Amino acid sequence: MQDTASVFSVRNLWKVFGPKAERIPNGELAELPADELRRRTGCTVAVRDVSFDVRQGEVFVVMGLSGSGKSTLVRCLTRLIEPTSGVLEIDGEDVLAMDKARLRELRRHRAAMVFQHFGLLPHRSVLDNVAYGLEIQGVDRLERRAQAMKVIAKVGLEGMEHRRPTQLSGGQQQRVGLARALAVDPEVLLFDEPFSALDPLIRRDMQEEVIRLHREEGRTMIFITHDLNEALRLGDRIALMRDGAIVQCGSPEEIVAAPADDYVRDFVRDVPREQVITARTAMRPARDGEAGVGPEVTPLSTVATAIEAVARDGAPARVMDDGKLLGIVDHEALLAVVAGLDTASPKAGAAA
Numbered sequence: 050m051q052d053t054a055s056v057f058s059v060r061n062l063w064k065v066f067g068p069k070a071e072r073i074p075n076g077e078l079a080e081l082p083a084d085e086l087r088r089r090t091g092c093t094v095a096v097r098d099v100s101f102d103v104r105q106g107e108v109f110v111v112m113g114l115s116g117s118g119k120s121t122l123v124r125c126l127t128r129l130i131e132p133t134s135g136v137l138e139i140d141g142e143d144v145l146a147m148d149k150a151r152l153r154e155l156r157r158h159r160a161a162m163v164f165q166h167f168g169l170l171p172h173r174s175v176l177d178n179v180a181y182g183l184e185i186q187g188v189d190r191l192e193r194r195a196q197a198m199k200v201i202a203k204v205g206l207e208g209m210e211h212r213r214p215t216q217l218s219g220g221q222q223q224r225v226g227l228a229r230a231l232a233v234d235p236e237v238l239l240f241d242e243p244f245s246a247l248d249p250l251i252r253r254d255m256q257e258e259v260i261r262l263h264r265e266e267g268r269t270m271i272f273i274t275h276d277l278n279e280a281l282r283l284g285d286r287i288a289l290m291r292d293g294a295i296v297q298c299g300s301p302e303e304i305v306a307a308p309a310d311d312y313v314r315d316f317v318r319d320v321p322r323e324q325v326i327t328a329r330t331a332m333r334p335a336r337d338g339e340a341g342v343g344p345e346v347t348p349l350s351t352v353a354t355a356i357e358a359v360a361r362d363g364a365p366a367r368v369m370d371d372g373k374l375l376g377i378v379d380h381e382a383l384l385a386v387v388a389g390l391d392t393a394s395p396k397a398g399a400a401a
């Protein structure tokens with residue numbers, strides 16, 4: 050179905066907390082308002098009939114307000130929380146059928162987690178903290194230290210390997226957490242709100258670090274956040290959760306250009322649209338005589354960039370891909386984006 054293989058494939062996944070949770074999914078009870086359901090059954094639906102794929106090499110962001118089910122969903126992926134029902138695969142392998150040993154292997158080798166509270170061992174040096182996952186795997190001391198040193202350099206902690214975690218700033222401690230997850234060379238990195246305790250500048254630094262690492266390594270990442278800007282900055286695709294369900298899943302541009310409902314629209318209201326929406330989305334077909342004139346932009350140029358080009362040149366811009374004219378972005382189209390008028394985005398999957 051997709052052009053890239055799926056790492057995680059999730060279908061109709063539910064997680065219900067409470068007594069006899071299995072009777073809730075797909076039944077009438079599941080439709081009750083949350084507090085009534087809790088009153089009548091003692092149960093909470095944390096993840097509600099969720100389906101999505103995480104593609105190889107993408108940064109997949111799970112976003113939503115507090116209590117929307119983000120942590121529960123991501124913990125279900127490696128069965129740190131046991132799903133109530135649904136289908137869950139990693140690289141085509143049924144995760145729900147895995148025995149204890151296979152699950153341990155999944156968590157240690159294939160899907161490593163970076164937590165908000167770094168969970169570092171206070172009496173160990175940075176080096177030994179980073180090497181910890183390898184130690185558990187039984188890698189011998191010399192080899193694990195060499196591997197840990199490589200990862201320490203990768204996250205910019207060189208020279209600090211003999212310090213204790215308490216001798217590091219919050220941002221540096223989070224780098225240790227990141228290095229520890231990277232040391233086992235997992236197929237997927239799972240981040241559970243890793244930067245929300247950091248102050249804004251350091252948070253920004255760490256986001257840049259993740260982007261850089263991703264650019265260098267192309268590793269698949271799943272990233273939980275309740276911060277829209279973080280989601281837009283990091284995500285190739287964003288799944289927006291509300292009350293346990295995914296209300297929209299798409300690229301930042303799709304979510305900003307074509308919110309699926311009023312809830313999403315409200316969420317993205319303050320986003321500077323011209324910095325997210327691209328020329329490809331804003332363009333219209335070219336008319337006669339437009340092929341040879343005007344500045345050129347690429348399909349993935351932001352509208353902000355196109356505005357600059359149009360302002361400089363005074364003429365509509367041509368959206369060119371490999372020498373081919375795809376369309377035109379003119380003043381009206383650019384202003385429509387800035388003004389938040391509906392953009393011509395048939396791909397973006399608006400609500401029915």
Ligand SMILES: Nc1ncnc2c1ncn2[C@@H]1O[C@H](COP(=O)(O)OP(=O)(O)OP(=O)(O)O)[C@@H](O)[C@H]1O
Binds near residue numbers: 066119121
């Ligand atoms: N162990 C549990 N027992 C009962 N209810 C739970 C449990 N864990 C989570 N919940 C409930 O499930 C819902 C989703 O919680 P979850 O922690 O997944 O949300 P979240 O979006 O990650 O929130 P936050 O951003 O605050 O971490 C909430 O209503 C929460 O109270």
